[in-house]
Amino acid sequence: MTFRYTMIGAAIFIFIFYFVLLASLLFSASLKGFWESLLHPSTLFSIRLSLIAATIATLLAVAIGLPSAYALSRFEFRGKRIVDTFLEIPIIMSPIALGASFLVFFNTPIGETIQRKGIFFVFEFPGILLAQFATIAGLATRLMKASLDEISPRYEAVARSLGSSSWQAFYRVTLPLSFRGLLASVILSWAKAAGEFGATVTLAGAMPGKTETMPVAIFTALASANIEKAIVLILILVFLGLVALYAVRFTGKIYRYD
Amino acid sequence: MTFRYTMIGAAIFIFIFYFVLLASLLFSASLKGFWESLLHPSTLFSIRLSLIAATIATLLAVAIGLPSAYALSRFEFRGKRIVDTFLEIPIIMSPIALGASFLVFFNTPIGETIQRKGIFFVFEFPGILLAQFATIAGLATRLMKASLDEISPRYEAVARSLGSSSWQAFYRVTLPLSFRGLLASVILSWAKAAGEFGATVTLAGAMPGKTETMPVAIFTALASANIEKAIVLILILVFLGLVALYAVRFTGKIYRYD
Amino acid sequence: SSTRKLLLFAGVASKPPTEEAIQDFRRKTGISVEVVFGGSGFVLSQMKLTKRGDIYFPASSDFMEMAKREGLVFTESERRVAYLIPSINVQKGNPRGIHSLKDLTREGIRIAIANPEMVAIGLYAVEIVEKNFTPAEKERFRRNIVNYTESFEKTVNALSFRAVDTVIGWKVFQYWDPERIESIDLRPEEIPRIGYISIAISRFTKDKPSAQRFVDFLLSPQGKSAFRKYQYMMEIEEARRFTKPDTPVGGEYVLPKEWKTR
Amino acid sequence: MIKIEGLTILLGSFHLKDFRIEIAEGEFHFLLGPTGSGKTLILESIIGLHKPKKGKIWIGEKEVQTLPPEQREISYVPQDLALFPHLSVKENILYGIRAKNHSLKTYEEYVGSLVQVMKVEHLLERYPANLSGGEKKRVALLRALAPKPKLLLLDEPLSGLDPSIKFEIQQLLKTLHTSFHPTVLCVSHDFEEAYLLGDKMTIFIDGKVEQVGKRDDVFLKPRSKYVAYFLGLKNLYRGKVLTKEDMDRRWILGINGLRFSVPASAWEGQAEIGKEMDLYIRPEEVMILREGKSVKESLKRNIFEGEILDITNRGRHHTVLFQTIEGRIPFEISIPNYAFRNLDLSVGKSVKVALRDESLWVME
Amino acid sequence: MIKIEGLTILLGSFHLKDFRIEIAEGEFHFLLGPTGSGKTLILESIIGLHKPKKGKIWIGEKEVQTLPPEQREISYVPQDLALFPHLSVKENILYGIRAKNHSLKTYEEYVGSLVQVMKVEHLLERYPANLSGGEKKRVALLRALAPKPKLLLLDEPLSGLDPSIKFEIQQLLKTLHTSFHPTVLCVSHDFEEAYLLGDKMTIFIDGKVEQVGKRDDVFLKPRSKYVAYFLGLKNLYRGKVLTKEDMDRRWILGINGLRFSVPASAWEGQAEIGKEMDLYIRPEEVMILREGKSVKESLKRNIFEGEILDITNRGRHHTVLFQTIEGRIPFEISIPNYAFRNLDLSVGKSVKVALRDESLWVME
Numbered sequence A, B: 001m002t003f004r005y006t007m008i009g010a011a012i013f014i015f016i017f018y019f020v021l022l023a024s025l026l027f028s029a030s031l032k033g034f035w036e037s038l039l040h041p042s043t044l045f046s047i048r049l050s051l052i053a054a055t056i057a058t059l060l061a062v063a064i065g066l067p068s069a070y071a072l073s074r075f076e077f078r079g080k081r082i083v084d085t086f087l088e089i090p091i092i093m094s095p096i097a098l099g100a101s102f103l104v105f106f107n108t109p110i111g112e113t114i115q116r117k118g119i120f121f122v123f124e125f126p127g128i129l130l131a132q133f134a135t136i137a138g139l140a141t142r143l144m145k146a147s148l149d150e151i152s153p154r155y156e157a158v159a160r161s162l163g164s165s166s167w168q169a170f171y172r173v174t175l176p177l178s179f180r181g182l183l184a185s186v187i188l189s190w191a192k193a194a195g196e197f198g199a200t201v202t203l204a205g206a207m208p209g210k211t212e213t214m215p216v217a218i219f220t221a222l223a224s225a226n227i228e229k230a231i232v233l234i235l236i237l238v239f240l241g242l243v244a245l246y247a248v249r250f251t252g253k254i255y256r257y258d
Numbered sequence C: 001s002s003t004r005k006l007l008l009f010a011g012v013a014s015k016p017p018t019e020e021a022i023q024d025f026r027r028k029t030g031i032s033v034e035v036v037f038g039g040s041g042f043v044l045s046q047m048k049l050t051k052r053g054d055i056y057f058p059a060s061s062d063f064m065e066m067a068k069r070e071g072l073v074f075t076e077s078e079r080r081v082a083y084l085i086p087s088i089n090v091q092k093g094n095p096r097g098i099h100s101l102k103d104l105t106r107e108g109i110r111i112a113i114a115n116p117e118m119v120a121i122g123l124y125a126v127e128i129v130e131k132n133f134t135p136a137e138k139e140r141f142r143r144n145i146v147n148y149t150e151s152f153e154k155t156v157n158a159l160s161f162r163a164v165d166t167v168i169g170w171k172v173f174q175y176w177d178p179e180r181i182e183s184i185d186l187r188p189e190e191i192p193r194i195g196y197i198s199i200a201i202s203r204f205t206k207d208k209p210s211a212q213r214f215v216d217f218l219l220s221p222q223g224k225s226a227f228r229k230y231q232y233m234m235e236i237e238e239a240r241r242f243t244k245p246d247t248p249v250g251g252e253y254v255l256p257k258e259w260k261t262r
Numbered sequence D, E: 001m002i003k004i005e006g007l008t009i010l011l012g013s014f015h016l017k018d019f020r021i022e023i024a025e026g027e028f029h030f031l032l033g034p035t036g037s038g039k040t041l042i043l044e045s046i047i048g049l050h051k052p053k054k055g056k057i058w059i060g061e062k063e064v065q066t067l068p069p070e071q072r073e074i075s076y077v078p079q080d081l082a083l084f085p086h087l088s089v090k091e092n093i094l095y096g097i098r099a100k101n102h103s104l105k106t107y108e109e110y111v112g113s114l115v116q117v118m119k120v121e122h123l124l125e126r127y128p129a130n131l132s133g134g135e136k137k138r139v140a141l142l143r144a145l146a147p148k149p150k151l152l153l154l155d156e157p158l159s160g161l162d163p164s165i166k167f168e169i170q171q172l173l174k175t176l177h178t179s180f181h182p183t184v185l186c187v188s189h190d191f192e193e194a195y196l197l198g199d200k201m202t203i204f205i206d207g208k209v210e211q212v213g214k215r216d217d218v219f220l221k222p223r224s225k226y227v228a229y230f231l232g233l234k235n236l237y238r239g240k241v242l243t244k245e246d247m248d249r250r251w252i253l254g255i256n257g258l259r260f261s262v263p264a265s266a267w268e269g270q271a272e273i274g275k276e277m278d279l280y281i282r283p284e285e286v287m288i289l290r291e292g293k294s295v296k297e298s299l300k301r302n303i304f305e306g307e308i309l310d311i312t313n314r315g316r317h318h319t320v321l322f323q324t325i326e327g328r329i330p331f332e333i334s335i336p337n338y339a340f341r342n343l344d345l346s347v348g349k350s351v352k353v354a355l356r357d358e359s360l361w362v363m364e
């Protein structure tokens, strides 16, 4: 069975690779510094800011991504392939480039008008949301589409033949059926939003007490040579992420489909 | 049909969102500066470095990710779920945290030994590979697993019953059948590696002419307040990414499966 | 306006004293200052792209030169805030036994310097090397360089993470991470220049008087005390103790061609 | 009840042109066609899930092709049933009534009797994942019938089932139809199923309606070779009308030099002498003659001598492959086991067979 | 040829204990069981794709359970065929010979004759995507047979096919087996299929082997109610042995006050008086008596008077639901169409029926 062991061995290797990375973080953190850094007001602020921003950004991404995912999963329409391709823009685009593009955009006449007449994004809280939204919208849509793809369209077909409108069929049938998968997508997107750095720091800036999310705080801690704090912040971020991942695993499927 | 239009509308919105971002970059670039920056030796170096590094990192990720993906797709083994969970570590971990973790790791006794006795990663070319590998290994494995999942295990079953060993069944049947899907996964991973910034800059540094990949060059351009150059570099990076995405779309399936 | 607010673009390296000074300033004047930290050049890009901000406070003098050149700040508003002395920085306990500039040319020493084309301390390092090394020593030194960092705080990181054995940096580094870094002083004749950090008012300011008040505050004894706490040298006389009496402050040094990467 | 005209579906490489069908109130109509012939697409067009290229659809007096599915009052049981896994059996059943905001009160009695007929009382609180295959089918049918649809569409309700469950569902569908008389359009590729359950059927091959009619009209009188082939009929031969006799009440069909006397009633149209036609010999109506036994006058017209080539025991009956000596025409004969035991047949044996008039059918 | 003992499969909630089977060289053996009973898992265990918990498997003289699949010399045709889409038909067929590094030369003649029997000469250069359903099956069978496996495993080769294709493949499998005598283990849930093709069969319900035997032994003499139910047999009644007669050559079975005279050969074991047994009446062997016509002596033992409750035309025959006046026992009778026409039956009519000895079978 060397074939089997080779293949599984590779999988175990990847696991060990990431595991060692996490372990070395733990190994390097000092307990004393940990509590000190954790309970520091600026750390608490960053944690709160990250949680709030990631949550709102995720909600926005779901609000726009769920219908998009539905459209991509169920309908044929002109330009579907292009839309689908564009969902990968945030993957191929370096986050810093993404953030810079926003700065450039807000420097164009349209962008300026938006900021003047509407909401200020640059160096403001909405900027964090925008950066995180841009980073996760594609991913969230993709993941939710995959969840919806798993639900046979026949359920909706039957619901509609029984008198439900397309909206009702969507929220009475498709939504509950794909709920677990959607939830997992949302949690993963949330974790990614919470870890977003490049676009956030470029668009919203690293402003302590204002736009300094966890990853940005890691950056400033590193940049001001505060390694203990950086490690603690990384650990907190990874912890949050792992909790999120665990939550994803936990959301196994309830229903067996036939 | 307002349901349909709402859903499709959301999808179109996401498209426009990313499209406007790209358009504003184009709008802001000056043609003269473009050629100048593009043909500058340091830009050409960064492009070459990015292409080489991303390619090697992708090859490494495939070398380890393909067997892992196979194991995750076909075998049951203890700890499979944990391995699967760890593939998402790079998603939940901020790239900057990932890079910093490597710095921390190479600061531990094990890490130091590796560097002293073996290869130096920090601020060196292998560091780029390591950073990019760590960023894409999880994604590449996930994507390749999805491609393999699409190929019914019955093909292998039949091949083995006809006398092929498991290795032969893998490369004579599973590999050609999933080739297109694997290729698409590889290209997407490559694009992500090419766009990797946070981990690379933290681990491998930003040494012009040595470890300055495209995204790092974008950052240094921004960090040296050279915005024109940054925009041009972003455009080049996005162009490379779009070519890769187009290549992904182009690798449609050849075979209809029954 | 009623609630006056200033936007400050600041180099992240001087984050702790800057934050303290801002607090003191608000307590004193009621004007709050929002600050975008980052690499000095990176925040300059942000200022340029967003056409916002009242004050620019880079952690490295060269970006101030660039800002002045590009007309992003009022040239006449520039004030020097603190003075910096270059030194050799090594890992705590000096495991590689580096005691002098010459030791940097030893085989196998891993050196980082800041990018001399972007960051002032990088340029200073080059000048130190050019001035004190023979061509052969210079060659060995250059072989030992493993990284140009894009900002000088990254040089500190490199040392903190023990990614390199030594960096040519500011003497003040040792106070930022005293558990991991110590400084080896250069001999006074080896120091070509005294570095400094300065502050200036941005062209994009909408409230120049308040901005001016902040600059003035920073230069007042109260403002300076915040920086002193972090061992910055706030008067030229303090710096002169480590140099020859005629060592210039700032000024131009043209990067020799061989050091150019782009 | 339902009428479709000019239905045209174009989807990728699939083309269906000008499909038409008409189903009377209370009829159990089967739409039969080979796999991939577009049956499901036709159902989906009727429901409104697929937008056909062209075509008109009436349900009752109403033209419905512009209505959304939820207003067409058609219930649908897809092949995979698609019971809502997150709802209990009861909630599944009541889904349609609730979706239409109708009062449960008015449906109580009707649904109650349905529940009884379908024997699902004891399942009401369970979830679909905990039902057996047959139970699932019953619940799906019940869910479709509960909101009293004007039309019930079934997509291959009997395929892929174990034989015992299949039998149970067949019985149930029969009972259901006799008790509640819903108008049903049922799709299948299995003629036997359609024969057992359907009043009428539409046979539909290669995008063309080949035959519409009562089940016996189709079974006993297939209109074309394609239909015959689809029904799995054997013993088809190309022949030519040689003469007519018995005051044109019979034709003589020549095949390989043999003369078959076919009643003119076996063909609806007029057949001139010289016309080429297909003859179909129904295996279960061929009689193998016992030696020495007398033969009825009416059977004497079509007596052939030949040899037995093969005998297959099919459990409930035997199939004998017979070949005429003259003309070497092989045909299959199906005989009941008790008759087979009496006949003492063996491969290679020479026997005479007589063709009953009921065994003969011609097609153009 | 192949022998399996003590095969135990535990997989999630699925349990199979101590399964055993034995198949002789050249036998066409059917493994019959309801959906989800574990048939595919058994096949996979034999091939070596699934590692069973316990059990020994011999192929020929060799114990194979520790060998990897490629060394077991078993070919496999899965339900979905799994023709390699990236290989032409020819390459598909030669895959096995190539995989074993055998010389193509030595197989040329054999494969050539297979290609001819299977009628795929004209398809060799095509790719699987361009084949019809029936063609695909043929190629898959050919691919499995080409490397001369010791054993051929078929997973539901006939299910999900259009009736006409099904018929074609049935014929082909028959031809194949008579021409090349491969040892075949075929899995199915359809008894009729097994009856038509199989030499022997193993019936396997709820994790238990219920009956093993020749096809007629199973069909005519089901060993238990479960088997009978699985075979889709109707007319099962619980009765009690009342007396014996005719020198113990016949028993009298009492059901609802009626007395059935059953030949002792209808049960292999000894039955004491008072024992409860199931009686099965085979519908196609029941005779409806024509008024006034004389009855053979042997039939006189089991004549019952009753009423016709229902008549169903099943196309190739009619089913009559008959109920005895005394005891009110309902049973189905199946009669050929020509007999039905002569009998002039109608619902409600009183008739007498006679049970041939062949129609009676008892089970414990």
Ligand SMILES: Nc1ncnc2c1ncn2[C@@H]1O[C@H](COP(=O)(O)OP(=O)(O)OP(=O)(O)O)[C@@H](O)[C@H]1O
Binding pocket: D011, D012, D013, D014, D033, D034, D035, D036, D037, D038, D039, D040, D041, D042, D189
């Ligand atoms: N969404 C689609 N896009 C393209 N072609 C399709 C689509 N849906 C169905 N088809 C094609 O249309 C044809 C008819 O499909 P349909 O499902 O209606 O057949 P069917 O008669 O129901 O077959 P079956 O008996 O297998 O259910 C098939 O050839 C199928 O491949």
Ligand SMILES: Nc1ncnc2c1ncn2[C@@H]1O[C@H](COP(=O)(O)OP(=O)(O)OP(=O)(O)O)[C@@H](O)[C@H]1O
Binding pocket: E011, E012, E013, E014, E033, E034, E035, E036, E037, E038, E039, E040, E041, E042, E189
């Ligand atoms: N990998 C698996 N893990 C858990 N349970 C399984 C697995 N594979 C099969 N089973 C279960 O084992 C049982 C037997 O499966 P199997 O596929 O052998 O049945 P089968 O008799 O071939 O049915 P069918 O006629 O539907 O093909 C089923 O209940 C199935 O759900």
Ligand SMILES: [Mg+2]
Binding pocket: D039, D040, D041, D155
């Ligand atoms: Mg269909």
Ligand SMILES: [Mg+2]
Binding pocket: E039, E040, E041, E155
């Ligand atoms: Mg199976």
